[in-house]
Amino acid sequence: MSAAKPVEAVAPDDESDLIRRLRANDAAAYETLVRTHGGRMLAVANRMLNNEQDAADVLQEAFLAAFRAIGAFEANSKLGTWLHRIVVNAALMRLRTRSRRPEQSIEALLPAFAADGHAADPAVDWRETSAETAQRAETRDFILASIKKLPDNYRIVLTLRDIEGLSTEEASAALDIEPNALKVRLHRARQALRTLLDERFRAGAL
Amino acid sequence: MKDSVHMLTCKEVVDFLIDYDAGDLAPAQKQEFDRHLAMCPACVCYIQTYHQTIQLGKAACDSAKPEPIPEELVRAILAARQAGK
Numbered sequence: 001m002s003a004a005k006p007v008e009a010v011a012p013d014d015e016s017d018l019i020r021r022l023r024a025n026d027a028a029a030y031e032t033l034v035r036t037h038g039g040r041m042l043a044v045a046n047r048m049l050n051n052e053q054d055a056a057d058v059l060q061e062a063f064l065a066a067f068r069a070i071g072a073f074e075a076n077s078k079l080g081t082w083l084h085r086i087v088v089n090a091a092l093m094r095l096r097t098r099s100r101r102p103e104q105s106i107e108a109l110l111p112a113f114a115a116d117g118h119a120a121d122p123a124v125d126w127r128e129t130s131a132e133t134a135q136r137a138e139t140r141d142f143i144l145a146s147i148k149k150l151p152d153n154y155r156i157v158l159t160l161r162d163i164e165g166l167s168t169e170e171a172s173a174a175l176d177i178e179p180n181a182l183k184v185r186l187h188r189a190r191q192a193l194r195t196l197l198d199e200r201f202r203a204g205a206l
Numbered sequence: 207m208k209d210s211v212h213m214l215t216c217k218e219v220v221d222f223l224i225d226y227d228a229g230d231l232a233p234a235q236k237q238e239f240d241r242h243l244a245m246c247p248a249c250v251c252y253i254q255t256y257h258q259t260i261q262l263g264k265a266a267c268d269s270a271k272p273e274p275i276p277e278e279l280v281r282a283i284l285a286a287r288q289a290g291k
Binding site for chain 1: 255284286
């Protein structure tokens, strides 16, 4: 695969000019839009679908939908925000067409309790868990890899709610599950992710 | 979760944490939840690290610098647009 050309981000002041050119069907403007926003949109699709080919297909569908809808874009919001919503919706549609796979078990990642209800392994404080921690490359990569380790059904819910910011209602409608079932699944996903992160943060390995 | 006064176990605290966070517990249930937290540092710690998990996951995803879109994909998208898809 050849290296991509450097992406030149569109400065905020130039965005209104880009929109004007898109509406005028300027071919170069479409290319700028794809190069400016495509990388970030592909990352969103990859997080949601966990499959590179599906993510590439969804990205193409999302951009084509955006091209068709540019006339209706209300310039009081940023292009990036609008495109983000389009790619999330396109990824959700792809998720719905995937055949329902048997749910993978998450039990091994949930906290264990004794018969009397006490924690089998009581929690201890984590070290260095500020937002800045998550931005350090090695820590960030570890957290991202931990999210990918979650069983699909749980990873998708955590991604939609906690990463992409969909509401319970939006996420449950998109995944066609009851809001209560979604809430339970989200809680278990968070607990599982906590277990994975705890192994390193607790030990102070970072 | 029962409405009657009931000494919560650590398991129940963890099970109902998402409801507690959302403000969905009845007042009596919330009171029992808070009473347990006042006596159980391990559960306080669990809840703290649970919230940290949510924040770290979001921060990691938000700060990950995306790779530039592959050139082949740029071409495919623009070609599809030209083809009027």
